[in-house]
Amino acid sequence: MAGQTLYDKLWSQHLVKERDDGTALIYIDRQLLHEVTSPQAFEGLRLANRRPWRIDANLATPDHNVPTTLKERAEGNAGIKDPVSLIQVQTLDDNCNEFGIEEFRINDPRQGIVHVVGPEQGATLPGMTVVCGDSHTATHGAFAALAHGIGTSEVEHVLATQCLLAQKMKNMQVRVEGELGVGVTAKDIVLAIIGEIGTAGGTGYAIEFAGSAIRELSMEGRMTVCNMAIEAGARVGLIAVDDTTIDYLKGRHYAPSVEQWEAAVADWRDLVSDEGAAFDKVVTLDAADIEPQVSWGTSPEMVTGIGGEVPDPAEAADDTARTGISRALEYMGLAPKQKITDIRLDKVFIGSCTNSRIEDLREAAKVARGKKVADSIKLAMVVPGSGLVKQQAEAEGLDAIFREAGFEWREPGCSMCLAMNADKLGAGEHCASTSNRNFEGRQGYGGRTHLVSPAMAAAAAIAGHFVDVRGLAANDATQQQEA
Amino acid sequence: MQKFERLQGLVAPLDRANVDTDLIIPKQFLKSIQRSGFGVNLFDELRYLDEGQPGQDCSQRPLNPDFVLNQPRYQGASVLLARQNFGCGSSREHAPWALADFGFRAVIAPSFADIFYNNAFKNGILLIKLPEEQVNRLFRETEAEEGYRLDVDLEAQRITTPSGEILEFEVDAFRKHCLLEGLDDIGITLQDEDAIRAFEQKHRAARPWLFRDEAGV
Numbered sequence: 001m002a003g004q005t006l007y008d009k010l011w012s013q014h015l016v017k018e019r020d021d022g023t024a025l026i027y028i029d030r031q032l033l034h035e036v037t038s039p040q041a042f043e044g045l046r047l048a049n050r051r052p053w054r055i056d057a058n059l060a061t062p063d064h065n066v067p068t069t070l071k072e073r074a075e076g077n078a079g080i081k082d083p084v085s086l087i088q089v090q091t092l093d094d095n096c097n098e099f100g101i102e103e104f105r106i107n108d109p110r111q112g113i114v115h116v117v118g119p120e121q122g123a124t125l126p127g128m129t130v131v132c133g134d135s136h137t138a139t140h141g142a143f144a145a146l147a148h149g150i151g152t153s154e155v156e157h158v159l160a161t162q163c164l165l166a167q168k169m170k171n172m173q174v175r176v177e178g179e180l181g182v183g184v185t186a187k188d189i190v191l192a193i194i195g196e197i198g199t200a201g202g203t204g205y206a207i208e209f210a211g212s213a214i215r216e217l218s219m220e221g222r223m224t225v226c227n228m229a230i231e232a233g234a235r236v237g238l239i240a241v242d243d244t245t246i247d248y249l250k251g252r253h254y255a256p257s258v259e260q261w262e263a264a265v266a267d268w269r270d271l272v273s274d275e276g277a278a279f280d281k282v283v284t285l286d287a288a289d290i291e292p293q294v295s296w297g298t299s300p301e302m303v304t305g306i307g308g309e310v311p312d313p314a315e316a317a318d319d320t321a322r323t324g325i326s327r328a329l330e331y332m333g334l335a336p337k338q339k340i341t342d343i344r345l346d347k348v349f350i351g352s353c354t355n356s357r358i359e360d361l362r363e364a365a366k367v368a369r370g371k372k373v374a375d376s377i378k379l380a381m382v383v384p385g386s387g388l389v390k391q392q393a394e395a396e397g398l399d400a401i402f403r404e405a406g407f408e409w410r411e412p413g414c415s416m417c418l419a420m421n422a423d424k425l426g427a428g429e430h431c432a433s434t435s436n437r438n439f440e441g442r443q444g445y446g447g448r449t450h451l452v453s454p455a456m457a458a459a460a461a462i463a464g465h466f467v468d469v470r471g472l473a474a475n476d477a478t479q480q481q482e483a
Numbered sequence: 484m485q486k487f488e489r490l491q492g493l494v495a496p497l498d499r500a501n502v503d504t505d506l507i508i509p510k511q512f513l514k515s516i517q518r519s520g521f522g523v524n525l526f527d528e529l530r531y532l533d534e535g536q537p538g539q540d541c542s543q544r545p546l547n548p549d550f551v552l553n554q555p556r557y558q559g560a561s562v563l564l565a566r567q568n569f570g571c572g573s574s575r576e577h578a579p580w581a582l583a584d585f586g587f588r589a590v591i592a593p594s595f596a597d598i599f600y601n602n603a604f605k606n607g608i609l610l611i612k613l614p615e616e617q618v619n620r621l622f623r624e625t626e627a628e629e630g631y632r633l634d635v636d637l638e639a640q641r642i643t644t645p646s647g648e649i650l651e652f653e654v655d656a657f658r659k660h661c662l663l664e665g666l667d668d669i670g671i672t673l674q675d676e677d678a679i680r681a682f683e684q685k686h687r688a689a690r691p692w693l694f695r696d697e698a699g700v
Contacts, residue, residue, distance in 0.1 A: 014686075016675070016678055016679055016682040017675055017678050017682075019657065021655065021656035021657040021660070022655055022656065022657070023655070023657045025672060025675060025678070025679070027679070027682055027683065027686060029693045036513050036514075036575075037574065037575065037576070039516035040516065040517070040518045040576075043516070043518075048667075048669070050669070053679075054683075056694065056695040056696045057695075064513075065514065082514075084514040084515070084537050084538070085514055087514075087516060088514050088516060091516050125692070125693065127690065127693070128693060133574055133576075134573070134574055135572065135573045135574040135598055137574075149573075149574040149598055150574060150598070150601075151574055151575075151576035151579075151598060151601060151602035151605065152518075152576040152602075153576060153602065153605040153606070153668075154601065154602075154605070156669065157668060157669050157672065160669045160672075160673070161669060161672045161673060161679065162679060162683070163672055163679055165657075165668055165672065167655070199501060199568065199571060200501070200567065200568040200571065200594060200596070203568070203594065203596060203597055204597065230572075230598075233568070233571065233596065233597070234597075235597050235598060254695060255692075256692035257692070260691060260692045263692075264690075264692045267690060299501050299503075320500050320566065320567075323498075323499075323500075324500055324501070327499075418505075418510050418573075419510060420510050420511070420513065420514065437503075437505070437572060437573075439503045439505040439506065439572060440505070440506060440528060441505060441506075441509055441528050442505050442510075445509075445528070445534040446534075
C-alpha cells in the first residue's frame with residue numbers, strides 16, 4: 001500500500017462515517033469562537049432547542065471588534081464606542097455564559113486574536129481537528145492539526161453535533177528548499193507561493209508545506225505560512241510534526257498533562273507524510289530565489305519582489321488578466337512599471353493573525369531600533385496578537401523601541417487587518433500592512449493595502465516608502481563592525 | 484432552509500474575476516447579530532457612491548449608475564452570472580445571506596472558492612460551475628438580449644437558455660438532496676448520533692489529552 005499523506009492520516013483519524021453520496025462526517029476536537037461569526041449560530045441552537053454537544057471542546061474570545069487604545073480598553077466592554085460592535089461583543093459574553101463555554105474576555109490577559117490565542121494556550125494540538133468561523137483557521141495547521149475555516153451554519157452544526165459534514169480534499173505539497181536570504185521571512189515565503197500558484201491555485205486542496213526552508217522556521221513562522229494557505233485558495237495548510245512543534249507545546253496550559261505527555265508525543269511523531277505518499281500536485285520553490293515581497297494590487301496574488309515593479313496591463317496574458325490588473329492599478333493609484341520602492345506610504349500596520357506573534361514583533365523591533373518613523377507617515381501602529389504577547393514584548397523592551405521610534409503601541413485584537421473597530425485607512429491612503437488581504441476596502445473604504453513582512457513594514461515606516469530590508473540588515477552589520 | 488427545485492430567472496452579469504467576500508458584503512455590516520437584512524448592502528462599495536454604514540436608510544444613498552445591478556434591465560434578477568473564483572476570501576456567511584436576501588437563488592461561474600461554496604448551499608443558493616467557454620457565451624447572450632432569462636432545473640441538473648439550448652451541470656448528491664427538500668443538515672447529522680457517540684468513546688480512549696475534562700484543565 002502506498003504511504004499516506006499527513007492530511008490522509010488526520011482525515012482517517014477523525015472519520016466518523018462515510019456516506020454513499022461522497023460526503024463524510026468528521027469529528028471536531030476543538031472549536032474556537034469569536035464574536036462576529038457565532039451569534040447567529042447560538043441563536044440557531046436556541047431556536048431549535050439544542051445544547052452544545054461537548055462544552056469543553058469550545059474556547060472563545062472577542063477579537064474583531066475590540067478597540068485597541070489603552071484608554072478605551074481600560075473601560076472593558078463599556079469602552080467600545082460603536083454601539084453595534086458593543087452588542088456583538090456582549091452577545092458573545094452572554095452566549096458563553098449561558099452555555100458554560102470558556103471565554104477570555106476583553107480585558108483578560110489571555111484575550112487576543114483567536115488564531116494567536118489557541119496555539120499560545122496549547123488549545124491547538126497536533127492531531128486535532130480545529131474549526132472556527134474564520135478563514136484564517138488554516139493557521140493551526142502549523143501544528144499538524146487539520147484546521148478549517150467554516151461558515152456560521154457550520155459553527156452551529158459543530159456546536160450541536162461535534163461533527164462537520166465534509167468532503168475529502170486533494171493533496172498538494174509545496175516544497176520550499178534551501179536557505180532563505182538574510183531579512184527574508186516566513187511572510188515572504190507564503191506571499192511568493194501565492195504569487196506562484198495564484199489565489200485559486202489551492203482551491204479543493206489541503207496544502208502541506210514541506211522542505212528544508214519550512215523545517216527551519218519557528219512555530220511562529222510556520223503559523224504565518226499556514227495562515228495564508230487560504231489566500232492561495234486552500235482551506236487547509238499543514239506542516240508535519242517535529243521537535244520544533246513539540247518543544248513549543250511543552251508546558252502550555254491546555255497541553256497534555258505530565259502523565260499523558262509521553263504517550264501524546266509518541267502519537268504526534270507519526271503526524272508526518274509517509275515516505276512515498278502520493279500528492280495530487282507538487283510545487284517546488286527555491287528559498288534562495290525569494291526576495292522580500294510586496295503586494296501591489298487588490299488580490300494577494302498581485303505580489304512581487306522588492307526589486308520589482310508594478311506590471312503593465314498591456315503585457316497581460318489575456319483579457320481577464322488585463323482587466324484585473326487595470327482595475328487594480330486604478331484602485332491602488334499606481335502607474336504601470338512604477339518601481340515598488342517608489343510607492344509612498346501613509347500608514348503602517350504591524351499586527352493581525354498572520355504577523356502579531358512575539359517573533360514578528362522582534363523582527364520589526366530589530367529594524368526600528370534607534371530609528372524614527374518618517375514624518376510623512378500619518379500613523380504607524382503595532383498591535384500585539386494577544387495580551388500575553390504584549391506582556392512578553394514589554395518584558396523584552398520591544399514596546400519602548402517602538403514608542404521611541406514613533407510607533408503607537410496598542411492593545412491586542414484584529415484591528416486594522418479588517419477595520420471592524422476604529423482602526424482604519426482613509427480613502428486613498430497607502431498602507432504597509434503585515435496582514436493577509438489587500439482586497440478593495442478591506443482596511444477601510446478606499447484604503448490601499450500593501451502586504452509585507454513585519455521587518456519590511458518597519459523599514460517602510462522609517463523610510464516613508466518601501467525599501468529592501470536586506471540592505472538595511474547589511475548596513476547595520478557593517479555599522480556594528482565599524483563600531 | 485428554502486427549497487430549490489426549479490427557477491426561471493432573470494440573469495445579471497457581474498463581469499469580474501476573483502470577487503471576494505469583502506466585496507460581496509463589506510465588514511462594517513458583519514456587526515449585525517441577525518441573519519437577515521443584508522440585501523440592501525450587497526456589493527455595497529460597487530453599488531453606492533458613498534461609504535455605507537450599518538442601519539442606514541439606503542434609499543437615500545447615491546447609486547453608482549454604472550454598476551450592473553443598478554441598471555433597470557437587471558431589476559428583479561435572481562440568477563447571478565460571475566467569473567472565476569467567485570466568493571474567495573473570508574468565511575463570512577453574511578455573503579450568501581446578502582445574496583439570498585437581495586433575491587439571488589443561483590450563481591453561475593467557472594469556479595467558486597471552497598468555503599463560500601459550502602456556505603451558499605446551506606442557505607438555499609444553488610452554485611453552478613460551468614466550463615469557461617459556456618460562461619463566456621452566457622455573458623455575451625445576457626448582455627446582448629434584454630430580459631435574458633435562464634430556466635434552472637436542479638432535479639434534472641439542466642439549464643435551458645432562451646434559444647432552447649441545454650447546458651448540463653454537476654452537483655453532488657447530498658447537496659442536491661438538501662436543496663430539493665429544503666433540509667437542515669443538523670437534523671440529518673443527528674440521525675447518526677449513535678455513530679458519533681461510539682466514535683467519540685473510541686477517540687477519547689486512544690487520545691485522552693484531546694479532551695480537556697479528561698486532562699483536568
